[in-house]
Amino acid sequence: MKKIVILLYLASLTSISAQTTKFQGQPPIKIVPTTSKPIQKQWKANFKFNSGDVVFSNDFEGARLNGVLQENDSTYTALITSENTPVNTSPWYAFKVWAKKRKRINVVMTYQESAKHRYYPKLSTDGIHWSALDSIDYSEFEKGDKAFGPGSLPIKVNMNLQIGPDTLWVSGQELHNSHHVSHWVDSMAQKAFVAKTTIGKSRQDRDLNLLAIGKEDSKNMLMVISRQHPPEVTGYLAMKSFLETIASDTKLAKKFRRKFVTYVVPLMNPDGVDNGHWRHNAGGVDLNRDWANFNQPETQAVKRFMEEKVEQTQGKFYFGIDFHSTWDDIYYTVDPKLEGNMPNLVTDWLTGMKEEVEGYNPNIRPSDKMRPTTVSRNYFFVEHGAEALVFEIGDNTPREFLKEKTRISANILMQLMLERLK
Numbered sequence: 250m251k252k253i254v255i256l257l258y259l260a261s262l263t264s265i266s267a268q269t270t271k272f273q274g275q276p277p278i279k280i281v282p283t284t285s286k287p288i289q290k291q292w293k294a295n296f297k298f299n300s301g302d303v304v305f306s307n308d309f310e311g312a313r314l315n316g317v318l319q320e321n322d323s324t325y326t327a328l329i330t331s332e333n334t335p336v337n338t339s340p341w342y343a344f345k346v347w348a349k350k351r352k353r354i355n356v357v358m359t360y361q362e363s364a365k366h367r368y369y370p371k372l373s374t375d376g377i378h379w380s381a382l383d384s385i386d387y388s389e390f391e392k393g394d395k396a397f398g399p400g401s402l403p404i405k406v407n408m409n410l411q412i413g414p415d416t417l418w419v420s421g422q423e424l425h426n427s428h429h430v431s432h433w434v435d436s437m438a439q440k441a442f443v444a445k446t447t448i449g450k451s452r453q454d455r456d457l458n459l460l461a462i463g464k465e466d467s468k469n470m471l472m473v474i475s476r477q478h479p480p481e482v483t484g485y486l487a488m489k490s491f492l493e494t495i496a497s498d499t500k501l502a503k504k505f506r507r508k509f510v511t512y513v514v515p516l517m518n519p520d521g522v523d524n525g526h527w528r529h530n531a532g533g534v535d536l537n538r539d540w541a542n543f544n545q546p547e548t549q550a551v552k553r554f555m556e557e558k559v560e561q562t563q564g565k566f567y568f569g570i571d572f573h574s575t576w577d578d579i580y581y582t583v584d585p586k587l588e589g590n591m592p593n594l595v596t597d598w599l600t601g602m603k604e605e606v607e608g609y610n611p612n613i614r615p616s617d618k619m620r621p622t623t624v625s626r627n628y629f630f631v632e633h634g635a636e637a638l639v640f641e642i643g644d645n646t647p648r649e650f651l652k653e654k655t656r657i658s659a660n661i662l663m664q665l666m667l668e669r670l671k
């Protein structure tokens with residue numbers, strides 16, 4: 250008897266702490282106008298100090314550095330501002346820095362009014378391989394006391410950096426600009442069962458690439474998109490793992506590809522990504538609020554593509570997924586009482602993940618408000634009947650875990666979809 254009481258007591262403690270530390274998800278989606286607005290471009294330059302003794306640069310794609318001030322011999326203050334306002338707290342930054350001689354400098358990261366420091370600094374010597382700044386070289390000021398959201402962030406931070414003649418890259422997350430993504434797209438397209446096409450152009454004339462994985466023009470379709478929001482790199486990394494699993498050599502993946510075709514737009518917002526935007530496209534708009542009115546070329550391209558595929562094949566989109574990043578791993582699903590082309594697929598999928606990923610309890614937030622469609626998930630579900638969700642990865646989710654979790658999840662999904670296809 251005593252044992253049971255203790256267990257119950259422990260269980261109640263755990264549930265209390267789970268309630269206070271579990272990410273509760275974003276507030277309901279606001280409908281906002283999505284007609285184009287002006288954006289503030291950043292002035293691209295090498296910022297030179299002491300006759301080129303120390304140089305900061307934002308002259309590359311994916312950069313965000315809006316100004317640098319020298320405070321003294323070894324301390325510099327960087328200012329980061331967004332493409333326009335209002336904008337949410339996802340202040341992206343990325344810059345290069347070098348010096349004539351090896352030395353240590355302090356870089357104080359500051360942000361425009363009401364923004365805070367969100368992304369833990371990553372360093373690279375080649376712009377491709379990244380590692381987190383050593384915590385001993387990092388300090389935070391005026392940090393909030395909340396577990397998640399803007400209230401958890403510091404107002405500014407100091408990084409102590411070892412610099413020298415070789416370029417040091419500093420970035421809020423690993424840098425995956427449109428060139429990096431194209432490189433990955435081309436490597437995927439080497440496979441015999443993967444085709445690459447372009448479904449349109451962004452507002453600044455960058456290609457919107459599409460991959461088709463599996464049976465060409467199959468009636469059984471999936472839609473995958475990622476990077477509507479530029480800094481959401483962990484969502485993009487999860488998407489890569491998801492697709493690499495569908496394109497793998499396993500028996501299951503081969504069988505899946507004989508029945509289904511998976512269409513992918515890996516980089517929905519190439520302009521925002523290359524310009525280092527915090528959130529919006531070159532039209533100054535949050536693309537994931539434009540799936541009802543379709544004012545922007547990027548959302549229009551996907552809509553047109555999906556409608557044409559249905560028309561041409563007389564088939565169906567069974568599944569639609571949009572990869573993002575936020576404060577912690579979370580799944581924004583369609584309420585299971587609303588049935589699409591494969592009822593309960595997403596519920597059973599997430600249940601399967603709970604069973605197969607040890608110690609993992611997916612944080613699921615269903616919604617039954619599907620109209621107006623506004624966001625991609627609602628468009629996939631309402632207009633195509635696709636079982637749909639937003640797959641969100643935390644900013645700081647360990648990269649190995651997110652890859653492994655997504656790999657397992659792709660396998661469960663393929664299994665479930667094969668079982669259910671009539």
Ligand SMILES: [Zn+2]
Pocket residue numbers: 478481573574
């Ligand atoms: Zn997002």
